[in-house]
Amino acid sequence: MNFPDPVQSPSLPASLxxxxxxxxxxxxxxxxVLDRGFIFGDGVYEVLPAYGGRVFRFEQHMARLDRSLGELxxxxxxxxxxWLAVAQRLIEDLRTTTSSINQLIYIQVTRGVAVRxxxxPPGLRPTxxxxxxEMKLATPAQRELGVACVSADDFRWEKAHIKSTSLLGAVLARQISADAGAVETVMYRDGFLSEAAASNVWVVKDGVVMGPPKDHLVLEGIRFGLIEDLCRDLGIRFELRRISRAEVLAADELLLSSATKEVLPITTLDDRPVGNGRPGPVYARLYAAYQQAVAAQSV
Known part of the structure; x- marks a missing residue:
């Protein structure tokens, strides 16, 4: 069977x-083909959002990259x-070749090339x-109506705090929601909330924003610190602790956060409404504050 050369595929971008x-x-x-990233997934990655040509929370992303590389x-x-100069060069190139206003910069660093x-192996040159x-943000309809999610047990490895290129567990978890026509898969480990396949998850109850603790079972998204800052500025109580499945099901609001989702309301979980089934007031305040932070911050 003859397969088309993927390098010649028109679907591949011509950008730098x-x-x-x-x-x-x-x-x-x-x-x-002997790169350890290809053979073993032996590497890490980082995703930097850029709004209007400016990288958002660059220092925080670099700190997480340092942590992940250090773990490996x-x-x-x-x-x-x-890193910043490389990102800016690619942003400028993309802005001249597309109509994209907002971009995502993907950094991948593997251990390098070696015999399997x-x-x-010591002393390798990292790849x-x-x-x-283009950064594709949530649609106006998703912001107005919220999104549907499903839940699953967290079957991934126990070093989720490393932003590893070994993403098979996340791929399988995200496919669960894709197959159900949902936006994300909210996961639990031993009956407690961990995170979603490609997002962090926040529980709102009685006006308090709660998230799982920062440990090896959860990837500390850059929005962990940002949402904590926004809650402090808005006078919203913020807690990190273990959250049971029962507390998730009884939430007034559930939120997702990630580079592309920013902060996004979950209004249906496993075909059941969250709260009153509409985006809630805490989401509205956090989203507005998030946009203010984006507008105010430059690199």
Whole structure:
């Protein structure tokens, strides 16, 4: 059977990427088949949202990249200024070739190329790939009506705090909601809320915003700190603690947060309405404050 050459596929973007020190068209980029990112998923990634050409909460994203690389014992191949310069170059290129106003910058760093062996080889040169694409935010209808989610047990590994390129667990979890026509899969571990497949989850009860603790079972999204800051500024009580499934089901509001969702209301979970089945007042206040933070912050 003959398959089309994926490099020649018209679906692949012609925009630039950064690969191991060079800017090249993404469709022409190549890495070794022995790269440990390809063989083992031995690498980490980071996603930087950019609004109007300006990276949002850059320092926080870089701090998380440092933490993830440190957990895998991969040296950070670039300094802060170098990462920012690469991101800005790709943002500028994308803005000249598309009508995109807001972008997502994907950074991927793997351990590098070596003969296949589970043991971490010392002294490898990390493989660095940075790409840019259009950031597709929630639609006006999703903001007005909220979104539907489903729930599942959290079957992923116990180092969820690492933003690893080994995302098979997240892929399988997200497919559960996709198959159900829902936006996300809200997950529980041992009866307690962890997170969604590609988002953090927030529970609102009696005006209090609650989230799971920052531990190895949850990826600390950049919006963890942002939502805490927004709650403080708005005078909303904020708590991080273990949250039972029963508390999730009894919530007045449920919220998702991520780079593309920003903060988004869940109004249906497992075909049951959340609260009164409409986006709630805490969501409205947080979303408005989020937009103010985006407008106010530059790199």
């Amino acid at each position: 990427c950064y690969l191991n020190g060079e800017f090249t068209p993404l469709r022409d980029a190549r890495i070794s 014992r991969i040296p950070n191949p670039l300094g802060r200024d170098e 062996d589970h043991v971490m 660095v790939l940075v790409t840019a694409g």
